Amino acid sequence: MRFYEFEAKQLLAKQGVPVPPGGVAATPEEAERIAGEVGGATVLKSQVLSGGRMKAGGVKFADTPAEAKAAAEEILALEIKDQLPVSVLVEAKADIKQEYYLGVTYDAVAKLPVAIFSDMGGIDIEEVAEQHPDHVVKENFSALLPYSDYKMKELIASLGLTGRQLTSLTRVGTRLVQAFLNYGLTLAEINPLSQLDDGSFVALDCHLDMEEEARDQHKELLAEFGIDEDETRQGRPPTDFERRGARVDQVDARGVAGRVVEFDGDLGLVIGAGGGSLTIFDAVQRHGGRPANYCEIGGNPSMKKACELTKLVLSRPGVDKIAVIMNVVSNTRVDIVARGVVKGVIESGFEPSEKIVFFRIPGAWEGEGFKILEKYGVEYGDRTVSMSEAARRAVERLGVGA
Amino acid sequence: MSILVDENTSFIIQGITGREAVSMTRECLDYGSKVVGGVTPGRGGRDVYGVPVYDTVAEAVDKHGATGSVLTVPPAFTRDAVFEAIDNGIKLLVIVTERIPRFEVAEMVEFANMHGARIIGPNCLGLITPEKCKMGGIGGPAADTRKAYAPGPVGVMSRSGGMTTEIANALTAAGLGQSTAVSIGGDAIIGSSYAELMPLFEADEETKAIVIYSEPGGPMDAQLSEYVTKNNSRLPIVAFMAGRFMDKMPGMRFGHAGTIVEGKQDTAAEKLRRLEEAGIAVAEEIEEIPDLVKERL
Numbered sequence: 001m002r003f004y005e006f007e008a009k010q011l012l013a014k015q016g017v018p019v020p021p022g023g024v025a026a027t028p029e030e031a032e033r034i035a036g037e038v039g040g041a042t043v044l045k046s047q048v049l050s051g052g053r054m055k056a057g058g059v060k061f062a063d064t065p066a067e068a069k070a071a072a073e074e075i076l077a078l079e080i081k082d083q084l085p086v087s088v089l090v091e092a093k094a095d096i097k098q099e100y101y102l103g104v105t106y107d108a109v110a111k112l113p114v115a116i117f118s119d120m121g122g123i124d125i126e127e128v129a130e131q132h133p134d135h136v137v138k139e140n141f142s143a144l145l146p147y148s149d150y151k152m153k154e155l156i157a158s159l160g161l162t163g164r165q166l167t168s169l170t171r172v173g174t175r176l177v178q179a180f181l182n183y184g185l186t187l188a189e190i191n192p193l194s195q196l197d198d199g200s201f202v203a204l205d206c207h208l209d210m211e212e213e214a215r216d217q218h219k220e221l222l223a224e225f226g227i228d229e230d231e232t233r234q235g236r237p238p239t240d241f242e243r244r245g246a247r248v249d250q251v252d253a254r255g256v257a258g259r260v261v262e263f264d265g266d267l268g269l270v271i272g273a274g275g276g277s278l279t280i281f282d283a284v285q286r287h288g289g290r291p292a293n294y295c296e297i298g299g300n301p302s303m304k305k306a307c308e309l310t311k312l313v314l315s316r317p318g319v320d321k322i323a324v325i326m327n328v329v330s331n332t333r334v335d336i337v338a339r340g341v342v343k344g345v346i347e348s349g350f351e352p353s354e355k356i357v358f359f360r361i362p363g364a365w366e367g368e369g370f371k372i373l374e375k376y377g378v379e380y381g382d383r384t385v386s387m388s389e390a391a392r393r394a395v396e397r398l399g400v401g402a
Numbered sequence: 403m404s405i406l407v408d409e410n411t412s413f414i415i416q417g418i419t420g421r422e423a424v425s426m427t428r429e430c431l432d433y434g435s436k437v438v439g440g441v442t443p444g445r446g447g448r449d450v451y452g453v454p455v456y457d458t459v460a461e462a463v464d465k466h467g468a469t470g471s472v473l474t475v476p477p478a479f480t481r482d483a484v485f486e487a488i489d490n491g492i493k494l495l496v497i498v499t500e501r502i503p504r505f506e507v508a509e510m511v512e513f514a515n516m517h518g519a520r521i522i523g524p525n526c527l528g529l530i531t532p533e534k535c536k537m538g539g540i541g542g543p544a545a546d547t548r549k550a551y552a553p554g555p556v557g558v559m560s561r562s563g564g565m566t567t568e569i570a571n572a573l574t575a576a577g578l579g580q581s582t583a584v585s586i587g588g589d590a591i592i593g594s595s596y597a598e599l600m601p602l603f604e605a606d607e608e609t610k611a612i613v614i615y616s617e618p619g620g621p622m623d624a625q626l627s628e629y630v631t632k633n634n635s636r637l638p639i640v641a642f643m644a645g646r647f648m649d650k651m652p653g654m655r656f657g658h659a660g661t662i663v664e665g666k667q668d669t670a671a672e673k674l675r676r677l678e679e680a681g682i683a684v685a686e687e688i689e690e691i692p693d694l695v696k697e698r699l
Contacts, residue, residue: 108591111511126665143508144512212501214503214504261656274588275564275615278562278644279642279688281647286686326564328550328564329564330567331426331527331542364546383550386687388688389689
């Protein structure tokens with residue numbers, strides 16, 4: 001879950017990391033007021049979840065509050081990667097002497113957290129690592145032992161820094177590590193971390209991601225920031241259809257039937273499990289099909305959940321038929337899914353044999369499942385029909401019907 | 403032969419009285435696995451299909467001497483259960499539980515490394531050496547497991563539990579059995595990656611080829627490519643990559659917790675490029691896998 005920049009800065013400020021003076025504005029008038037309070041030149045930054053704001057015109061400078069108002073008006077109306085900003089951040093413009101990079105994330109190979117430092121801030125760290133590897137240093141640290149400040153000092157000193165720069169950067173770095181650990185973050189990045197003309201340091205921009213799995217442990221913080229539980233904060237905001245999908249999955253605690261992502265095709269997909277859904281989605285596209293959605297069934301969901309998911313998928317405008325496909329299942333029961341899907345189709349007012357273009361879920365309790373499908377005349381395949389073949393047949397039958 | 407588990411493996415199940423754990427116990431027993439005990443705090447003295455339940459791992463290990471454990475406890479209690487198992491000498495831990503925060507997984511793996519224990523998972527279905535031992539829910543009920551898995555020369559490793567069985571099923575149907583199939587888990591940090599299990603398969607004389615199932619996100623494929631290149635592995639590898647559509651959708655998480663495209667190195671396209679560069683064959687469809695394996699045996 002990605003924090004907006006203004007939230008990330010509030011979080012870092014709580015942790016004692018210096019951030020520029022300023023505030024967040026939802027209207028041009030508010031931006032004007034904040035610019036007046038800050039005094040002097042300001043920078044206005046679009047609050048969207050994607051990167052590349054500067055290039056897209058989402059960052060503007062202003063010398064007066066009136067200019068700030070005009071800039072805010074433009075920024076608030078500017079879509080960046082299909083997203084309108086939630087607000088605009090107004091901050092004092094900084095006089096920068098030198099830019100650094102500080103980051104904390106996980107190293108999945110070492111299976112440990114890792115602190116990263118570079119004396120070339122302001123550009124993408126992956127780019128620095130590729131083109132100037134001698135300007136990036138990393139150090140894994142223990143998840144079990146308490147983090148000790150000297151680790152950060154050593155990391156920063158290893159790039160030849162000393163004096164006030166070393167002590168100040170060490171202080172910011174250890175606070176960033178604490179924020180990373182305290183708030184269940186998977187990425188905590190300050191870029192650039194700037195030294196100003198007066199010698200002080202300030203986090204000019206930052207990127208914090210909280211792990212989905214850690215959200216429950218930080219409910220208070222999220223409530224304080226006004227972040228709803230169904231705000232996924234992924235690449236784009238969830239659609240209404242996706243929010244309804246999340247509610248289907250909350251019907252009960254048995255298994256999964258949800259994780260819906262909306263697409264603009266005409267073939268509704270009731271698919272699973274985690275890896276199976278990815279495989280099937282690819283296969284449908286490869287055979288020329290246009291999926292209306294992605295979703296996941298797994299972990300032996302209740303019949304009610306499978307039923308509600310089917311109804312949701314069928315309710316999307318433009319969806320004429322559905323394909324029900326999973327990998328060979330281990331714990332999810334074929335008969336329960338079959339019953340749920342058939343019930344969902346009937347409750348939506350349709351004939352299962354018409355609406356379900358193909359059903360392919362082999363595995364646990366498949367005999368019982370196939371009986372149900374036969375009873376309703378649903379075309380199905382067993383484990384001798386591959387997932388790709390099932391996708392092909394579904395796409396073909398949809399084409400014939402249209 | 404096999405890796406990690408064979409006919410002599412005996413294990414306990416932590417969280418054995420949970421609904422899914424009870425069915426898993428039945429499935430493992432039916433398949434012939436030696437489930438010697440279970441642990442659920444406060445439920446000591448009961449039994450699940452004849453498997454005695456204890457309050458502590460210490461008691462279960464003391465009575466039955468198991469060295470393996472399948473953990474199927476709620477996410478909030480998993481770290482404690484893992485530490486308890488490792489402190490009591492368990493050397494092979496299969497963590498089924500999903501949605502454990504990454505920091506806790508890092509702690510568990512670090513603790514396991516300190517004690518010479520191995521973790522498979524989290525967020526996995528376990529592992530199976532066909533006709534010898536099924537440790538976890540992999541394959542489902544014993545009858546279904548027997549349909550999908552047969553003994554043979556192919557080692558299987560998969561980030562998806564379901565796709566482990568799908569691939570084994572395709573191999574079995576083509577007359578190719580499996581030495582051991584491991585559902586390695588779908589989380590961003592897992593106890594055992596492809597590259598870390600490779601030396602075990604290398605050392606197993608029966609294993610003649612490897613099949614892996616992978617997804618976008620994470621450095622595991624790059625790590626495997628590097629391993630293969632550096633170690634001049636004797637084992638031909640066939641890989642299948644799902645989620646190619648995700649390359650166009652950065653920042654969106656699909657399927658497993660570890661499956662997200664955050665940078666170029668996470669994309670299916672880039673991972674496939676690296677695998678092929680290391681001489682690993684890439685299957686476009688699951689049904690191509692058996693032929694690709696046969697050509698390389």
